[in-house]
Amino acid sequence: MSTTPQPRPPELQAVHVDALLQDTTPWLSCDECFERMDAYAEAAVRDPGNRDEAMATHLRGCAACDEEAQSLIQLLRGGGA
């Protein structure tokens, strides 16, 4: 008696593919991100259109640093602190 093999679910879902292919160049380390985070947050509060490409790239690729940067910005804006 034969059984029909069940199709395996895809190993990588779209959200995983997106995360794996995130372009994190130019390189910025988590330590450098932390060093720059205070000035970055103040600039973001002063001018929401402010661009820091290296920081923005790192924050797109590192959710832990991103959470902390967004939290600092929120704190400086007075939302929640």
Place this chain on the structure above:
Amino acid sequence: MTAESWDDRRSGTAVSVGDQDARNRPEPTNWVAALATDGPEQAAALRELHALMIRAAGHQVWRMRASLPDPSPAAVDVIVNQAADEAMTALLGKLHTFEGRSRFTTWAFKFAILQAATEVRRLQWQHREVELRDLDVPSAPAHDSPELCAEGTDLAGAVADAMRRVLTPYQRRIAIALLVDGVPIDVLAARLGTNRGALYKTLHDVRVRLRAELIASGYLSPPRAGPRDAVSSDHRSRVSPNPTAGTS
């Protein structure tokens, strides 16, 4: 997140006289000098600094409270105070590195935010096993919610093939733990005896290798010359602006 904030919650509870005094006292004009020089000014500055750390740690824990195993006010207070104490120690150890590129208070806040966020993630995973599995080993719980369905199995398959070809087993395991299984980067670093920076470097190398491979095989367009935004705009249209699978 609700409109209620950490300070809202604190204002609904007994606020100590010390807290009220701390809010009413002027901040030191030169924090570094005040903190570095023995005397009554240093003691006052240390009290002010601790109040800042409590405020920022409280803000961070409040943001992440939904992921806490025990989000009760008493448990949150313990986490906040512990994170503030540890952040203060870390800050004082790096006081000589403050360069004045931001206000001192902003610089101080980030230490407390980092410490509090790391602690919440640790507590969130403290009773969970971290599996370092390779690509062909399915995870225990299935991640098959509709929003996670692959938009293109061709691309997903090409990425999986590239992972097998161009990544080392270690790189695959780190990438899968962080980006597929959603292990927070701090938690994985602690379990492996390494640090966030080292794991992020591994992840960066993984992404560079995968992107190069997929560009070579025609799945991604090669970067164009010009500003960074232009270089990555082709793939950026396909990726989430801030993938939650990153390292939450």
